[in-house]
Amino acid sequence: MANIMRTLTVNLGARSYPIHLGEALLPRAGDLIKQVGCGEKVGIVTNPKVAELYLATVEASLRRSGFHVATVVLPEGEAHKNLDSLATIYDRLIAERFDRSSCIMALGGGVIGDMAGFAAATFLRGIPYVQVPTTLLAQVDSSVGGKTGVNHREGKNLIGVFYQPRLVIIDVDALSTLPTRELVAGLAEVIKYGVIADPKLFGLLEERLDRVLALDRELLVEVIAASCAIKATVVEQDEREQDYRSVLNFGHTVGHALEALTGYTELLHGEAVAIGMVQAATISARQGLCDEKSLSRISGLIEKAGLPTKVPSNVGLKELVWGMEVDKKSIGGKIKFVLCRGIGATEFQRFSAAEIVAQLAA
Numbered sequence: 001m002a003n004i005m006r007t008l009t010v011n012l013g014a015r016s017y018p019i020h021l022g023e024a025l026l027p028r029a030g031d032l033i034k035q036v037g038c039g040e041k042v043g044i045v046t047n048p049k050v051a052e053l054y055l056a057t058v059e060a061s062l063r064r065s066g067f068h069v070a071t072v073v074l075p076e077g078e079a080h081k082n083l084d085s086l087a088t089i090y091d092r093l094i095a096e097r098f099d100r101s102s103c104i105m106a107l108g109g110g111v112i113g114d115m116a117g118f119a120a121a122t123f124l125r126g127i128p129y130v131q132v133p134t135t136l137l138a139q140v141d142s143s144v145g146g147k148t149g150v151n152h153r154e155g156k157n158l159i160g161v162f163y164q165p166r167l168v169i170i171d172v173d174a175l176s177t178l179p180t181r182e183l184v185a186g187l188a189e190v191i192k193y194g195v196i197a198d199p200k201l202f203g204l205l206e207e208r209l210d211r212v213l214a215l216d217r218e219l220l221v222e223v224i225a226a227s228c229a230i231k232a233t234v235v236e237q238d239e240r241e242q243d244y245r246s247v248l249n250f251g252h253t254v255g256h257a258l259e260a261l262t263g264y265t266e267l268l269h270g271e272a273v274a275i276g277m278v279q280a281a282t283i284s285a286r287q288g289l290c291d292e293k294s295l296s297r298i299s300g301l302i303e304k305a306g307l308p309t310k311v312p313s314n315v316g317l318k319e320l321v322w323g324m325e326v327d328k329k330s331i332g333g334k335i336k337f338v339l340c341r342g343i344g345a346t347e348f349q350r351f352s353a354a355e356i357v358a359q360l361a362a
């Protein structure tokens with residue numbers, strides 16, 4: 001049977017790009033990149049874990065297509081999403097005499113994708129780059145939409161730019177080596193897309209969650225395609241998050257606060273967002289926007305996926321207020337909070353952090 005491949009487009013005028021999604025795409029990376037017209041040099045940015053699993057395949061594919069390949073293997077982990085790692089990338093590109101037609105490939109999860117994208121945006125005032133996401137979170141979220149950047153010791157993603165890739169290549173086969181906990185954390189973002197915009201996707205997850213977790217290829221392609229389509233539509237309407245793009249922050253106001261309050265070590269991003277989504281849906285129900293049945297379907301699916309639903313017992317309500325204020329940098333001010341109207345629609349409301357927590361405690 002032929003391998004599955006689907007192509008979606010992110011429509012942003014001159015900055016439009018395709019997302020190729022399917023099976024066995026890493027061995028075809030060279031061909032696919034050739035189609036978007038990069039110069040002869042490709043700089044792969046990756047980390048040791050991903051390199052061990054997939055680098056040989058991708059390098060061989062690029063060389064078969066006639067590219068000169070330079071690979072930068074950065075240390076593993078969020079702690080290295082910083083300016084030092086960027087310097088390592090720039091040093092190598094300069095040593096390899098990369099020019100404005102050369103291309104960067106991000107091969108890895110969101111950490112690698114954000115850094116490689118930022119390097120591409122800034123090297124020689126911008127060279128093309130290709131996202132090859134290998135975690136579920138990166139495949140449904142960070143590789144699409146052009147947010148790039150690094151962390152500062154004072155906070156996450158404080159340094160960055162919007163810069164769209166030329167191409168996204170999503171190979172679902174890469175998920176076979178992903179630790180289950182990372183897979184499930186990525187699933188939280190997929191559930192989010194269902195809640196904010198796609199009742200059909202939500203229903204599919206309810207019905208076939210076990211097959212998604214068993215990495216049924218056809219189903220993964222369907223679920224990732226639906227997720228990317230929603231992200232693309234939102235980004236097309238509001239590329240630079242002036243307004244509507246913040247709908248993607250459903251579950252993230254409380255989620256970000258929990259990540260920060262637990263020192264970014266206890267909870268994975270998706271796990272924190274899962275808790276945040278249950279809290280946001282609960283507030284939506286209290287506001288009369290979300291019916292009880294939808295609320296219990298949302299928390300039911302999150303729980304069934306193996307994600308947490310409750311604020312950890314070591315996080316007090318006062319701390320939660322503080323965490324949200326710090327995240328939004330709006331002490332005492334109102335936070336633009338995303339509520340759900342049942343499953344498939346949303347509404348923004350402005351609350352102070354204290355009001356959010358008061359509704360949770362009620």
Ligand SMILES: NC(=O)c1ccc[n+]([C@@H]2O[C@H](COP(=O)([O-])OP(=O)(O)OC[C@H]3O[C@@H](n4cnc5c(N)ncnc54)[C@H](O)[C@@H]3O)[C@@H](O)[C@H]2O)c1
Pocket residue numbers: 047049050053076077078081108109110111112114134135136137138141142143144145146147148156157174175176177178179182269
């Ligand atoms: N740009 C955006 O729009 C956006 C959106 C959401 C998140 N992000 C960023 O993404 C980052 C989180 O991304 P993530 O969840 O992918 O984390 P990650 O990049 O740290 O990857 C998670 C872990 O999986 C490993 N890994 C990656 N692919 C693998 C594979 N196929 N098999 C086995 N192991 C593999 C990684 O080495 C790492 O240990 C954060 O820095 C966050 O700020 C960006």
Ligand SMILES: [Zn+2]
Pocket residue numbers: 141189252269273
């Ligand atoms: Zn997220």
